[in-house]
Amino acid sequence: MQLIKGGVCAPRGFMAGACHCGIRKSQSKSDLAIIYSKTKAKTAAVYTTNRVKADCIFVTKEHLEDHQAQAIICNSGNANACAPYGRENAEREALACAQYLGIASEDVIVASTGVIGQELAIQCIEQGVSKIELQEDGSNLAAQAIMTTDTRSKDCAVRFEIDGIPCHIGGICKGSGMIHPNMGTMLAFITCDVSIDAHLLQKALVENTKRTFNRVTVDGDTSTNDMCVVMANGMARNKPIVSEDEAYVAFKEALKTVMENLAIQIASDGEGASRLLSVTVYEAETEAQAESLAKSICSSSLFKAAMFGSDANWGRVLCAMGYSGVDFDISKVDISFASQYGKIQVCSQGRGLDFDEKMAKKVLSADAVQVLVSLGQKDQVVTCWGCDLTYDYVKINGDYRT
Amino acid sequence: MQLIKGGVCAPRGFMAGACHCGIRKSQSKSDLAIIYSKTKAKTAAVYTTNRVKADCIFVTKEHLEDHQAQAIICNSGNANACAPYGRENAEREALACAQYLGIASEDVIVASTGVIGQELAIQCIEQGVSKIELQEDGSNLAAQAIMTTDTRSKDCAVRFEIDGIPCHIGGICKGSGMIHPNMGTMLAFITCDVSIDAHLLQKALVENTKRTFNRVTVDGDTSTNDMCVVMANGMARNKPIVSEDEAYVAFKEALKTVMENLAIQIASDGEGASRLLSVTVYEAETEAQAESLAKSICSSSLFKAAMFGSDANWGRVLCAMGYSGVDFDISKVDISFASQYGKIQVCSQGRGLDFDEKMAKKVLSADAVQVLVSLGQKDQVVTCWGCDLTYDYVKINGDYRT
Numbered sequence: 001m002q003l004i005k006g007g008v009c010a011p012r013g014f015m016a017g018a019c020h021c022g023i024r025k026s027q028s029k030s031d032l033a034i035i036y037s038k039t040k041a042k043t044a045a046v047y048t049t050n051r052v053k054a055d056c057i058f059v060t061k062e063h064l065e066d067h068q069a070q071a072i073i074c075n076s077g078n079a080n081a082c083a084p085y086g087r088e089n090a091e092r093e094a095l096a097c098a099q100y101l102g103i104a105s106e107d108v109i110v111a112s113t114g115v116i117g118q119e120l121a122i123q124c125i126e127q128g129v130s131k132i133e134l135q136e137d138g139s140n141l142a143a144q145a146i147m148t149t150d151t152r153s154k155d156c157a158v159r160f161e162i163d164g165i166p167c168h169i170g171g172i173c174k175g176s177g178m179i180h181p182n183m184g185t186m187l188a189f190i191t192c193d194v195s196i197d198a199h200l201l202q203k204a205l206v207e208n209t210k211r212t213f214n215r216v217t218v219d220g221d222t223s224t225n226d227m228c229v230v231m232a233n234g235m236a237r238n239k240p241i242v243s244e245d246e247a248y249v250a251f252k253e254a255l256k257t258v259m260e261n262l263a264i265q266i267a268s269d270g271e272g273a274s275r276l277l278s279v280t281v282y283e284a285e286t287e288a289q290a291e292s293l294a295k296s297i298c299s300s301s302l303f304k305a306a307m308f309g310s311d312a313n314w315g316r317v318l319c320a321m322g323y324s325g326v327d328f329d330i331s332k333v334d335i336s337f338a339s340q341y342g343k344i345q346v347c348s349q350g351r352g353l354d355f356d357e358k359m360a361k362k363v364l365s366a367d368a369v370q371v372l373v374s375l376g377q378k379d380q381v382v383t384c385w386g387c388d389l390t391y392d393y394v395k396i397n398g399d400y401r402t
Numbered sequence: 403m404q405l406i407k408g409g410v411c412a413p414r415g416f417m418a419g420a421c422h423c424g425i426r427k428s429q430s431k432s433d434l435a436i437i438y439s440k441t442k443a444k445t446a447a448v449y450t451t452n453r454v455k456a457d458c459i460f461v462t463k464e465h466l467e468d469h470q471a472q473a474i475i476c477n478s479g480n481a482n483a484c485a486p487y488g489r490e491n492a493e494r495e496a497l498a499c500a501q502y503l504g505i506a507s508e509d510v511i512v513a514s515t516g517v518i519g520q521e522l523a524i525q526c527i528e529q530g531v532s533k534i535e536l537q538e539d540g541s542n543l544a545a546q547a548i549m550t551t552d553t554r555s556k557d558c559a560v561r562f563e564i565d566g567i568p569c570h571i572g573g574i575c576k577g578s579g580m581i582h583p584n585m586g587t588m589l590a591f592i593t594c595d596v597s598i599d600a601h602l603l604q605k606a607l608v609e610n611t612k613r614t615f616n617r618v619t620v621d622g623d624t625s626t627n628d629m630c631v632v633m634a635n636g637m638a639r640n641k642p643i644v645s646e647d648e649a650y651v652a653f654k655e656a657l658k659t660v661m662e663n664l665a666i667q668i669a670s671d672g673e674g675a676s677r678l679l680s681v682t683v684y685e686a687e688t689e690a691q692a693e694s695l696a697k698s699i700c701s702s703s704l705f706k707a708a709m710f711g712s713d714a715n716w717g718r719v720l721c722a723m724g725y726s727g728v729d730f731d732i733s734k735v736d737i738s739f740a741s742q743y744g745k746i747q748v749c750s751q752g753r754g755l756d757f758d759e760k761m762a763k764k765v766l767s768a769d770a771v772q773v774l775v776s777l778g779q780k781d782q783v784v785t786c787w788g789c790d791l792t793y794d795y796v797k798i799n800g801d802y803r804t
Contacts, residue, residue: 051723051730051732052723116717119754224721301703305795305799308796313517315517315519316518318484318519319626321453323452323453328453330453330454351485352521393703393707393796394793397707397708398710
């Protein structure tokens with residue numbers, strides 16, 4: 001398996017494009033994207049667990065009842081959630097895309113991201129859709145158009161083989177705020193040219209989501225619009241994957257690579273983030289235990305603020321473990337911080353060590369910081385990803401709507 | 403019942419004092435407090451639910467096995483949690499207080515607050531304790547000595563009657579960071595001169611804690627050192643309360659008034675807070691449902707940051723309700739904001755209203771802002787308290803230890 005360029009257009013038969021249709025005021029910011037497959041694709045999806053769901057989620061769920069789709073349309077600048085005419089406008093967005101591409105409305109996935117509760121300017125989308133020129137290398141155009149407070153567009157693609165036949169998986173995503181474990185917690189659109197049974201595609205997506213996107217947290221808020229979609233159009237012409245055989249395992253692993261890479265990009269570009277935090281809990285008794293502890297640490301505002309200040313306040317790591325709700329033996333806990341500048345242990349067997357504060361500050365000043373927590377029990381390991389809590393998070397969210 | 407001055411010294415027979423013993427570097431900041439009852443008092447307590455507990459919690463629990471105490475010693479500047487010699491130092495702190503006052507060590511409650519994981523300078527306490535002059539009006543000295551990042555000392559006292567006999571309840575507390583529902587989530591020391599059975603005292607404390615301190619959130623972090631203690635020395639000479647009669651109800655109500663008042667002071671002085679938020683969920687089906695929804699709103703970083711910016715981003719209110727994990731009918735939800743500057747409805751039946759943005763900004767610019775959420779179901783009402791998320795929260799916690 002190797003990382004390649006091309007994002008969602010890396011797999012055979014996919015095109016993408018975007019335009020500024022007018023939902024956003026700034027002309028320089030595109031706000032409408034389409035991803036298109038030349039043939040109908042088996043399609044799997046996971047959605048937000050928030051009880052309050054945007055109408056595009058309901059429309060997409062209905063359109064995917066047959067596990068097939070041929071295009072994704074996504075607007076930024078307005079979430080079309082809790083908004084007047086929400087359902088009607090989500091359907092009109094799908095229809096506009098379908099008519100432009102000459103496909104059935106039921107084969108269109110609709111996604112929206114942006115402010116909640118305001119009416120979607122559907123006329124902008126209906127009039128703007130024809131401005132989109134689909135391109136064989138248009139992945140980055142789409143990736144830019146779905147950004148909200150993201151500072152960087154996010155994509156990833158891999159090439160791997162099934163029975164000697166080259167296959168490709170590519171993805172784009174947007175993250176930033178409202179990022180928390182439990183569901184996609186963002187928008188991610190993944191394409192592949194693999195031929196695979198729809199139920200196995202869904203299974204691989206669900207299992208990988210648990211270990212990738214659901215292990216990222218930015219601020220503990222789960223959005224109303226989250227969605228992760230995988231389209232598989234079969235154009236690689238591999239022998240169709242219809243059981244959990246070696247080819248399925250290879251596919252699932254390649255898909256996980258793309259998803260994990262995108263997940264880490266989301267954490268690293270979390271709203272206002274100045275650094276990526278990866279928290280690894282190891283020597284755990286069970287995966288569930290390690291995951292709960294790692295998520296609790298990654299979600300602690302106090303810990304995240306300390307990381308912003310490069311302050312080796314490991315007491316907050318232990319404290320966050322303590323209120324996670326899971327059992328562990330405090331007297332066996334070791335804690336270290338690591339980065340490109342070195343590694344420093346700060347806690348041994350649940351008690352503080354005398355450590356070199358200057359060295360710790362240096363380690364924690366890197367753009368990517370690891371927190372390593374050993375439970376001294378068995379051999380389970382889980383890593384979760386997050387970011388620090390900064391002035392900019394407060395600034396961005398103190399006046400998001402204007 | 404009337405509010406009076408005097409804090410923990412308002413009830414008969416209680417004295418308090420404080421000194422700078424040297425745990426904190428700044429000479430101008432006192433760091434050691436004692437609250438003393440002239441006679442042994444029936445004593446009840448609730449503690450942090452964090453699995454990682456400071457050693458003072460364990461020592462206090464043991465000392466309260468007989469439900470009696472005569473003094474509280476509390477240091478700030480060091481939590482004595484996960485620290486070398488933690489257990490030994492907590493015991494030595496109790497002993498130093500006992501020897502100074504000429505009482506048994508088992509009648510001393512020990513509390514600590516401050517940084518986690520560093521060794522407590524126990525010699526400072528042992529040598530400093532004799533510098534404390536207990537005073538009949540020393541409540542504010544103690545209230546100041548237990549502050550950490552609090553910007554204001556916090557106290558409250560009430561006078562009420564049992565069978566025509568005047569009784570008094572007074573309290574001091576500290577809050578600021580690491581404040582979240584589930585347990586005291588801070589330090590609160592409450593005194594009263596009521597004569598009451600120890601088990602009824604405990605019962606009143608536990609039930610009131612659920613509806614007061616446990617409805618305050620600052621940052622979602624639950625500390626290792628939280629403790630709320632009530633001492634009742636019986637010096638009011640009321641007929642002892644030994645059953646859940648009218649006198650018990652009057653006592654419990656008066657105690658709740660003090661606890662709620664202290665709780666709101668904690669929310670209002672949350673770390674970095676610029677305004678107090680009170681979130682009321684009404685017309686709910688059950689109290690539990692209303693409480694979960696109100697807490698979820700109050701805990702949302704996105705909502706808190708919007709309140710800092712006086713941004714009427716009500717979508718974040720609905721979003722936080724959606725991921726709270728409890729059921730409600732979105733199509734019946736109404737949302738309004740209110741303050742001294744007026745009231746403005748922003749959402750009706752789950753959909754956004756066209757509202758006057760200028761007026762909303764004005765309403766949200768007040769020091770105390772109310773969020774009113776109607777579920778349109780039955781008649782249950784719950785209010786939770788919190789504060790906004792500000793630059794100062796990040797600043798304070800970005801470098802807390804230095």
